[in-house]
Every structure is written in C-alpha cells, then in structure tokens.
Amino acid sequence: MPNLNSKLSPKQPEFVLATSDYTKKVLMKFNVAHFYQFTAESQKMDVIPDACIDILFWKKGGKLITKIAGTRLEKGITDTDINGEYFGVRFMPGTNPVDRSLPLCEIVNHEWDFEDLIVSNEKKRLIENMFYANTFDKKIKVFMTYYLNVIEKHLEDTKNLKYFLRNEIIMSSGNLKLSKLSTLTGYSERYLNKKIHEDFGINPKNLIQFIRFQKAIGNLTDTINRVNCINTALEAGYYDQSHFIKDFKKFSGQTPINYINNLLCNSYNKKLHVIE
Structure with missing residues (x-):
C-alpha cells in the first residue's frame, strides 16, 4: 500500500507560532493524521487551507470548551484564549467524525461547538474524561476510546471510489486534473x-489545490534551513515558479520567502516537538 504519510502530513505552522511549545504526535491510522497540544500565547492564530477537519478541546473558567473546525478556503484567522491549554485532533481529508450530525460541506470554512454534535449517550463520558485527562497521552487515549466506538463509518473500504480518489490525489501531491481521474475511474467528470463535493465537502479544484499547497508547505518546513527550500517546494507539483508563488500567496497571504522568514524569526523548529 502506498505510504500516504510520505505524501501528505497536513500542517498548520502558524499554530506552532502561537505558543512556545507545540507537541505533535503522528498517527496516520483510522483516518486520523495526528494529535497536537499547545498553550496559546496570543488571542488569534492564522489558519491555512489543508482540506482537513480539526477537533479542539481546551479549558476555560473551569469548563472544557470544544470546537470542530473545517478547512478554510483561503487564509483565515481563528480566535484563541490566551493561556488556554489546547488539545487537537487533525483528520485526513474527507473524514467527517460528526457525519451523523452535519455533512462535511457545512463544516468547511466554519467552526461549530463539537459538544453539541456528539450523540448524547457518548457526550458525558468523553467530556468528563477529557476534562480530567492531565497529560497528552491520556488525552489521546480518552479521545481514541471515544472515536473507536463511533469509527465504523470512518473505516473506509479500500475498494470504494472515495478511497481511490483520495489516494490518487494525495499520491500525486495534487498534481493531476479531474479529466485524469475520469480516465482512471471510468466515471464522468x-x-x-x-x-x-459530497465526500470531501469541497469541489475537486479546491481539493487538488489544497493537497498540492500542503505538500509545498511540508516541503518548505522540512527543509526550512536549506538554501534551496523554495526549489524543494516547487517539487510539490507546480508547473512553474509564478504558478507556485501565486497559489502560495493566495492560501498563505505571503510569498514563500516571507513565509519561511517568518517561521525562522519566530523559532518554528525550536517550538515544534514531533513524536512519531
């Protein structure tokens, strides 16, 4: 089976910049990309398109706050609570952990109270256990205990069309067209x-663009200290530098060079701790 982890590891680098210590644990199983935690040190964070859904938990005023956030369609900003201790789960594209409550298209570009979307007989146990979980590993365990109980719909048949489409788009790093998918599947464009749109909540153009953009973000952050990091980013599948810069500015609000300089000036690598 192709290694999707080597092709797509969805990132939100600005989340790392919002704190002095950001911990990430990679899973890449059960349609979960990774978990992360940080203590917010600003009132806002930038958000870039990633084609993914995030679920976040944090404490405020002695209460556990929750939200589920869909991918942005362009660069955006989300509010944070200063000193809020955040725990997050990022899902792979096309995964909807609340499909019994909301379709993906209604989560895209929006934020909802996750607690309001949990089936009642599961809500109390998850919220209480998450509130009292006092370590990163315990929070992961609590969430996965809940998630595995509702996971049946999220374990995709590897022979179905949705799985095939996602696999092809990710393995190409977003470097293909709808016409190519039509040829591969035999279905009309x-x-x-x-x-x-039904399975991923966004249209094919956006899905392909976001996967390609995230590949570029991954290439940039993985080679952040190299002189040729821009050339590395171009390997994401852009046909020339102007195309790359145009899309990058559209989705990040900055040129690639300014984006990298911002990460370097704010100690991105020193703040990020990855647990494989």
Whole structure:
C-alpha cells in the first residue's frame, strides 16, 4: 500500500507560532493524521487551507470548551484564549467524525461547538474524561476510546471510489486534473465533481489545490534551513515558479520567502516537538 504519510502530513505552522511549545504526535491510522497540544500565547492564530477537519478541546473558567473546525478556503484567522491549554485532533481529508450530525460541506470554512454534535449517550463520558485527562497521552487515549466506538463509518473500504480518489490525489501531491481521474475511474467528470463535493465537502479544484499547497508547505518546513527550500517546494507539483508563488500567496497571504522568514524569526523548529 502506498505510504500516504510520505505524501501528505497536513500542517498548520502558524499554530506552532502561537505558543512556545507545540507537541505533535503522528498517527496516520483510522483516518486520523495526528494529535497536537499547545498553550496559546496570543488571542488569534492564522489558519491555512489543508482540506482537513480539526477537533479542539481546551479549558476555560473551569469548563472544557470544544470546537470542530473545517478547512478554510483561503487564509483565515481563528480566535484563541490566551493561556488556554489546547488539545487537537487533525483528520485526513474527507473524514467527517460528526457525519451523523452535519455533512462535511457545512463544516468547511466554519467552526461549530463539537459538544453539541456528539450523540448524547457518548457526550458525558468523553467530556468528563477529557476534562480530567492531565497529560497528552491520556488525552489521546480518552479521545481514541471515544472515536473507536463511533469509527465504523470512518473505516473506509479500500475498494470504494472515495478511497481511490483520495489516494490518487494525495499520491500525486495534487498534481493531476479531474479529466485524469475520469480516465482512471471510468466515471464522468460531472459525476466525479458531485462525488468529491459530497465526500470531501469541497469541489475537486479546491481539493487538488489544497493537497498540492500542503505538500509545498511540508516541503518548505522540512527543509526550512536549506538554501534551496523554495526549489524543494516547487517539487510539490507546480508547473512553474509564478504558478507556485501565486497559489502560495493566495492560501498563505505571503510569498514563500516571507513565509519561511517568518517561521525562522519566530523559532518554528525550536517550538515544534514531533513524536512519531
């Protein structure tokens, strides 16, 4: 089976900049990309498109606050509570952990109270256990205990069309067109357009662009201290530098060079701690 982890590890580098210590634990199983935690040191964080859904938990005023946030369609900003201790879960593209309550298209570009979307007989146990979990590992365990109880719909048949489409788009790093998917699957472009919107909450163009952009972000952050990091980013599948810069500015609000300089000036690598 192709290693999707080597092709897509969705990132939000600005989350790292919002704290002095950001911990991330990679899973890449059960449609969960990774877990992360940080203590917010600002009132806002920048958010970039990643085609993913995040669930976040944090304490405020002796109460556990929750939210579920869909991918942005362009660079955005989300509010944070200063000194709030955040625990987050990032899912792979096309995964909807609240599909019994909301379709993906209604989560995209929006934030909702996650607690309001949990089935009542599961809510109390998850919220209480998450509130009292006092370590990163315990929070992961609590969440996965809950998630594995509702995971049946999230364990995709590897032979179904949704899995195939996601696999092809990710393995190409977003470097393909809908016409190519039509040729590979035998389905019309019109049908695939409808199918992708239903299964991923966004249209094919956005899905492909976001996967390619995230590949570029990954290449940049993985080679942040190299002189040729821009050339490395171009390997994400952009056909020339102007195309790369245009998309990068659209989705990040900055040129690639300014983006990297911002990460370097704010000690991105020193703040980020990854647990494999």
